[in-house]
Amino acid sequence: MNLKDxxxxxxxxxxxxxxxxNGYPEVSAATxxxxxxxxxxxxxxxxxxxxRLATGRAMAIGHVIPISTRHEIVNPIFADFIAGAGExxxxxxxxxxxxxxxxxxxxxxxxxxxxxxxxxGIIVHGPKEADPRIPLLTELGLPFVVHGRATGATLPYxxxxxxxxxxxxxATEFLLDLGHRRIALVxxxxxxxxxIRRRRGYETALAARGIALDPALTTSGxxxxxxxxxxxxxxxxxxxxPTAFLTSSLLSAMGVRRVVEAAGLRIGRDVSIVTHDDDxxxxxxxxxxxxxxxxxxxxxxxxxxxxxMLLALIESPDAAPRSELLEAVLLVGQSTGPAPAxxxxxxxxxxxxxPSASAPFSGEQG
Amino acid sequence: MNLKDxxxxxxxxxxxxxxxxNGYPEVSAATxxxxxxxxxxxxxxxxxxxxRLATGRAMAIGHVIPISTRHEIVNPIFADFIAGAGExxxxxxxxxxxxxxxxxxxxxxxxxxxxxxxxxGIIVHGPKEADPRIPLLTELGLPFVVHGRATGATLPYxxxxxxxxxxxxxATEFLLDLGHRRIALVxxxxxxxxxIRRRRGYETALAARGIALDPALTTSGxxxxxxxxxxxxxxxxxxxxPTAFLTSSLLSAMGVRRVVEAAGLRIGRDVSIVTHDDDxxxxxxxxxxxxxxxxxxxxxxxxxxxxxMLLALIESPDAAPRSELLEAVLLVGQSTGPAPAxxxxxxxxxxxxxPSASAPFSGEQG
DNA sequence: GACTCGTTTCAAAGCGCTTTGGATGACCAA
DNA sequence: TTGGTCATCCAAAGCGCTTTGAAACGAGTC
Numbered sequence: 001m002n003l004k005d006x007x008x009x010x011x012x013x014x015x016x017x018x019x020x021x022n023g024y025p026e027v028s029a030a031t032x033x034x035x036x037x038x039x040x041x042x043x044x045x046x047x048x049x050x051x052r053l054a055t056g057r058a059m060a061i062g063h064v065i066p067i068s069t070r071h072e073i074v075n076p077i078f079a080d081f082i083a084g085a086g087e088x089x090x091x092x093x094x095x096x097x098x099x100x101x102x103x104x105x106x107x108x109x110x111x112x113x114x115x116x117x118x119x120x121g122i123i124v125h126g127p128k129e130a131d132p133r134i135p136l137l138t139e140l141g142l143p144f145v146v147h148g149r150a151t152g153a154t155l156p157y158x159x160x161x162x163x164x165x166x167x168x169x170x171a172t173e174f175l176l177d178l179g180h181r182r183i184a185l186v187x188x189x190x191x192x193x194x195x196i197r198r199r200r201g202y203e204t205a206l207a208a209r210g211i212a213l214d215p216a217l218t219t220s221g222x223x224x225x226x227x228x229x230x231x232x233x234x235x236x237x238x239x240x241x242p243t244a245f246l247t248s249s250l251l252s253a254m255g256v257r258r259v260v261e262a263a264g265l266r267i268g269r270d271v272s273i274v275t276h277d278d279d280x281x282x283x284x285x286x287x288x289x290x291x292x293x294x295x296x297x298x299x300x301x302x303x304x305x306x307x308x309m310l311l312a313l314i315e316s317p318d319a320a321p322r323s324e325l326l327e328a329v330l331l332v333g334q335s336t337g338p339a340p341a342x343x344x345x346x347x348x349x350x351x352x353x354x355p356s357a358s359a360p361f362s363g364e365q366g
Numbered sequence: 367m368n369l370k371d372x373x374x375x376x377x378x379x380x381x382x383x384x385x386x387x388n389g390y391p392e393v394s395a396a397t398x399x400x401x402x403x404x405x406x407x408x409x410x411x412x413x414x415x416x417x418r419l420a421t422g423r424a425m426a427i428g429h430v431i432p433i434s435t436r437h438e439i440v441n442p443i444f445a446d447f448i449a450g451a452g453e454x455x456x457x458x459x460x461x462x463x464x465x466x467x468x469x470x471x472x473x474x475x476x477x478x479x480x481x482x483x484x485x486x487g488i489i490v491h492g493p494k495e496a497d498p499r500i501p502l503l504t505e506l507g508l509p510f511v512v513h514g515r516a517t518g519a520t521l522p523y524x525x526x527x528x529x530x531x532x533x534x535x536x537a538t539e540f541l542l543d544l545g546h547r548r549i550a551l552v553x554x555x556x557x558x559x560x561x562i563r564r565r566r567g568y569e570t571a572l573a574a575r576g577i578a579l580d581p582a583l584t585t586s587g588x589x590x591x592x593x594x595x596x597x598x599x600x601x602x603x604x605x606x607x608p609t610a611f612l613t614s615s616l617l618s619a620m621g622v623r624r625v626v627e628a629a630g631l632r633i634g635r636d637v638s639i640v641t642h643d644d645d646x647x648x649x650x651x652x653x654x655x656x657x658x659x660x661x662x663x664x665x666x667x668x669x670x671x672x673x674x675m676l677l678a679l680i681e682s683p684d685a686a687p688r689s690e691l692l693e694a695v696l697l698v699g700q701s702t703g704p705a706p707a708x709x710x711x712x713x714x715x716x717x718x719x720x721p722s723a724s725a726p727f728s729g730e731q732g
Numbered sequence: 733g734a735c736t737c738g739t740t741t742c743a744a745a746g747c748g749c750t751t752t753g754g755a756t757g758a759c760c761a762a
Numbered sequence: 763t764t765g766g767t768c769a770t771c772c773a774a775a776g777c778g779c780t781t782t783g784a785a786a787c788g789a790g791t792c
Contacts, residue, residue, distance in 0.1 A: 369778065369780095
């Protein structure tokens with residue numbers, strides 16, 4: 001059943017039927033209801049391809065998943081982000097198009113998407129430092145929103161990001177307030193923008209207290225359980241091991257916890273852990289009360305917001321780039337506690353006033 | 367630059383240009399090279415929508431991600447599966463279309479996809495017992511391949527599945543051979559087909575040795591770290607606790623491991639763990655040598671194979687349904703060992719011949 | 733030289749929709 | 763009655779491609 005058929009059965013022209021269904025004013029109320037009832041009765045659905053060709057709008061959003069040819073790892077937050085974005089697209093009548101692009105010919109992938117013309121906009125995932133995709137997409141004139149940001153990008157662009165720097169600064173401050181001085185950072189791969197910002201936040205907090213950065217206490221790598229375990233094992237073997245760990249993912253935190261507990265120590269008493277928590281569906285940090293003290297920010301929610309932003313951008317293409325900075329929430333769980341009595345310097349005791357728990361941070365730029 | 371423009375610059379008709387580019391024989395070799403060189407030079411790319419409208423082929427595959435309105439959980443294996451499938455689609459010139467469908471109106475979602483006509487086929491994810499989507503899609507006449515199977519489906523359909531029953535039967539046998547008699551099953555949600563089959567395999571192996579099933583030793587639920595931990599905690603508290611755990615995911619296994627180690631016991635000596643390992647990019651079971659003894663089957667590879675199967679199905683729509691049963695590989699890691707000396711019955715000692723390690727199972731139906 | 737045949741190219745008709753630019757009445761004011 | 767204004771509806775021209783049916787042309791055959 002296509003438009004022409006429907007029009008014929010109604011004794012109307014395709015023009016009128018089309019207008020009736022698409023809410024144009026040049027059609028009487030009576031005809032409109034008659035048409036839309038017939039459409040429902042015959043289960044008519046306009047052919048997407050034809051509509052697209054006629055309107056020039058693809059009614060689809062592209063998501064390009066970068067896959068590192070080296071690690072072959074798919075970012076585990078991706079599924080949740082997509083789920084959030086997908087909700088928004090579905091409501092707005094948009095399709096979601098996925099492309100897997102190995103990172104060695106990303107540019108080609110984006111150019112091809114552009115010239116095939118089957119999406120109206122793109123969400124850029126996993127931005128790296130000075131990411132070349134930003135100038136590329138700007139040049140191509142394809143609306144896009146970056147999930148994250150790219151340090152060192154010169155052109156203005158639309159993005160949605162968690163305030164990673166502030167989150168990690170805050171987490172570090174929290175541990176410092178608890179009296180910790182040897183705080184380890186188990187970070188993601190540091191060519192990724194979010195990891196760069198997290199490290200920056202960590203370093204800022206340390207510097208503010210006049211604590212020297214110890215390179216032996218920081219590592220970066222893929223955020224897996226094994227990474228956390230390996231980092232903890234190596235750092236526990238140091239002459240002056242850390243009393244607290246700051247990790248970039250729940251998986252890493254779980255690895256740290258395992259090694260620490262295997263050494264006969266107790267998390268939250270002997271060793272503290274704070275982790276970032278993307279609040280993924282299948283990787284929950286406890287049910288009601290968090291297990292790990294964590295800076296939490298829902299990736300799913302980020303997906304929803306980024307999608308809305310992109311749709312708005314497509315609606316008004318000449319508007320200035322938008323951006324949204326989400327603040328992570330610091331949730332105090334059972335994995336943190338005062339630093340064990342300090343041998344070296346017994347004067348620096350935990351401050352009596354602990355930071356407030358679940359209040360979002362203030363909204364300054366990160 | 368569209369076909370007409372290109373034709374004009376070449377001094378040819380659109381017909382000839384189209385034929386030259388699409389490899390039709392009615393064009394001389396000289397013209398063909400001239401055309402394709404011009405196309406490359408002008409970076410011409412045929413408009414997807416127009417092509418689709420003209421040919422009637424959407425050149426896209428739909429993936430429908432079911433989201434439970436109750437749990438709101440996105441299956442973590444999804445990202446890897448998609449990555450595998452996406453490779454194949456990209457090579458074949460197909461797009462990948464994602465739809466998020468809450469499980470309360472799945473039927474509507476599939477009907478809509480069908481009538482909008484923007485995919486040539488569908489991959490069905492997360493089949494449940496007697497899944498209604500199979501008769502629905504058959505009725506709609508849309509080619510589809512199920513990742514998994516649906517126990518109790520009456521119509522023939524195309525599927526690709528891991529031999530879950532055999533894998534878990536084999537894992538159970540392995541533990542039995544090591545002398546374990548109290549073997550716990552930490553399963554996925556048992557309305558999912560794969561979980562039903564896994565339980566069946568487990569029960570088959572126990573029955574074959576005349577071991578009664580103890581309901582207190584089996585649980586099912588979402589496969590998270592917390593699930594594993596909770597199960598281990600509950601079961602360790604039994605008067606006759608299990609000496610071995612069989613889990614459905616690495617995350618669950620990690621939860622079990624944590625609780626067991628926290629009790630001061632050693633994995634592989636005091637308590638054994640075998641898990642199923644989907645070989646996900648971000649959740650590796652060790653690098654070279656596996657940490658957990660596991661039945662392994664790559665989800666990414668499954669994605670590739672399912673995609674190929676669907677494309678073949680689309681090529682020849684009248685062919686009989688296809689199917690592919692993948693056998694998991696049993697990899698012996700450090701998490702299993704002989705059952706601790708049995709108090710009740712010291713005669714049942716571990717058999718001296720251990721099952722062979724990395725050989726795939728035989729290919730019988732599961 | 734007329735005819736057939738194969739090769740190479742083209743004009744034009746779709747694919748199913750939107751949208752521009754009327755056409756047709758009905759209604760009212762003058 | 764005439765002219766103008768609305769409110770409705772429609773014919774036809776695209777959107778950019780494929781594909782059918784036919785034309786043009788040179789070469790081979792008698």
